[in-house]
Amino acid sequence: MSERVADVTRGVSWPSNGLTEIPFRLYTDPKQYQIEQERLFKGPTWNFLCLAAELPNPGDYVATTIGETAVIVTRDGAGKINAMVNRCAHRGNLLCLERRGNVKELSCIYHGWTYDLTGKLTGVAFEHGVKRQGGMPPEFRKDEHNLRRLRVAEFAGLVFSSFGDDTPDIRSYLGPKIAGGISRVLNRPARILGRSTQVLPNNWKLYAENVKDTYHASILHTFLTTFRINRLSQEGGIVMDDSGAHHFSYSKLDYALEDADYKAAALRSDSGFRLKDPSVIESIDEYGDGISVQILTVFPSMVLQQIRNTIAVRVIRPRGLEKTELEWLHLGFEDDDEAMTERRLRQGNLVGAAGYISMEDGCVGGFVQRAIRHNDEDSGVVMMGGYDAEPQPFRASEAAIRGFWKEYRALTGA
């Protein structure tokens, strides 16, 4: 045990104290991956578990992960949400095998130990033996063998959990600007439209960076320019909390002007590529503020996306050094009428594994991973827009990526 701990403290060394040089070894070093599991995912961070709406009734549970650690989230009889490790206190067996369901109690299939919905050990099969033989010694105390409980916080219908006893409360963790960005999008009860998972052939941090990288958007994703959409996009910028850990980028669009422009252009014969069915981009300004894109991250692993009228939570789930599962939770709202749902479903073509403006993110991380395999002795450079992790009123910037590394270094002690 002590050997493993000693091992884990030696991570990848950084070339300087700045935030602009990122060693490639961070994406290839197995020890670094261990450090991240311990100090980020099981450290003083809040990790998204599920929507509160996924647990409407007492007994509802969702089995998920924080980093690679299996956890369970339940709604108990008192209506409270609980989170605990998905590991029986007896021999370490997985308690919940299915992704979601409804149960009266949590019971282990291996030796029949049972726990209530808060993780308290309530039953041990043959605790007093069989016919007065065997059984637990008299010193055995059930209340010393509860499931490890995790802290839970709910914000705007999102359920977060933390392993850390010292993690600040969720509002302080997010800061007012990021909390405001979340509340702006999730301003009413959400409804799940669908789920999907995109398996990325790369280290999780390559995606965490990608989603904070406003520099690549119009270069890698050429759908909008090819079809001459978004020509009228207006101001935008990057907003960050004080730590730099979380961010959102946004841009505005005059929807009515775009609609008129697109229809007028369709009548001209010189217009090159045009959508045959523009309903995939036909949007309404549902928030009334003209913001057509808002991509928000909560360190280390959650993304909240509003692209026009497509709303999604994306969760970055590390699955080994070179594999990441990106879980998409596509959302609408309870007050959507049929036309609004149809609008969201059509715009859903923009995002996800087959998304017109996102599919490339499913392969580009893999290209990086292939390029740095056994070729990782150097550092990448993130200097667009300067050296700091500060908010910026423009998007040709890597400030939010620097913010990620600032927090990463603080938590990993590097």
Next chain:
Amino acid sequence: MEDLAVRLGIHELIAAYVDCIDEDRLEDWPDFFVQQCRYVVTSRASHEAGLPHGVIYAASRGMLADRVTALRQANIFEPHHYRHIVGPTRIERVDETVAQVRSNFIAVRIMHDGEMHLFAAGRYLDRIDLTSQPYRFIERLVVLDSQKIDSLLVIPL
């Protein structure tokens, strides 16, 4: 009216569809559908839960044509193709104008460097228009057995 000619017409449609995709004649792909069609790629879990979101969600032949234009002109990905294997088609219901059928399939993805793996397994749940020749899909639901998609989905299934 479920006679041999109808059965053959349905089989021809289903076979020609995967041949078109696997042989990279994607410009012909939208023509397998009626004008007001539905083509949705979803997962077994979402389908059973009644969730309407599709990884691909097309509600007109125009949207299918746009998929092809985007693939050819805009989207960036490593060259690859599929080999679909479609199992026997089961005709569930048929009347004068519409047939409702289902078929199992698997699609192997072959990358440009020869790397090859099982990309998708699932069911095609189809409603087919029998009123004109050749037959066309009114609706094709592609229900993938897994909710996980490796890297990206750009060529249709």
